[in-house]
Amino acid sequence: MKHLRNLKTRIKAPTPPFFRKVRSLGILLGAIGTAVLSAPIALPAAITTVAGYLVTAGLVATAVSSTAVEKEEALELKGDAPG
Numbered sequence: 001m002k003h004l005r006n007l008k009t010r011i012k013a014p015t016p017p018f019f020r021k022v023r024s025l026g027i028l029l030g031a032i033g034t035a036v037l038s039a040p041i042a043l044p045a046a047i048t049t050v051a052g053y054l055v056t057a058g059l060v061a062t063a064v065s066s067t068a069v070e071k072e073e074a075l076e077l078k079g080d081a082p083g
Contacts, residue, residue, distance in 0.1 A: 010067045019065040026065065030058025 015023065033054030036047065 007067065010069055013069045015065065016068060016070055019068040023062050023065040026058040026061030028058070029054045030062065033058060 033051040033056075036043070036051035037055065
């Protein structure tokens with residue numbers, strides 16, 4: 001239960017600038033993949049497969065970057081902060 005609380009705290013904490021860019025890129029990849037998958041025309045299997053990978057990569061990048069915090073904040077969450 002403690003780990004779940006820690007995860008909620010990490011998600012609510014401010015995200016570093018680099019990971020904000022990664023999150024935006026992940027959302028973009030997911031949107032492109034979703035648009036290709038939902039196209040009203042029949043597409044070759046290779047394109048459909050790549051679109052599925054884009055959606056997956058976008059989802060993973062967005063989820064991981066949402067839990068990233070600055071080093072000082074990570075120490076505070078862990079309870080090892082100096083002072």
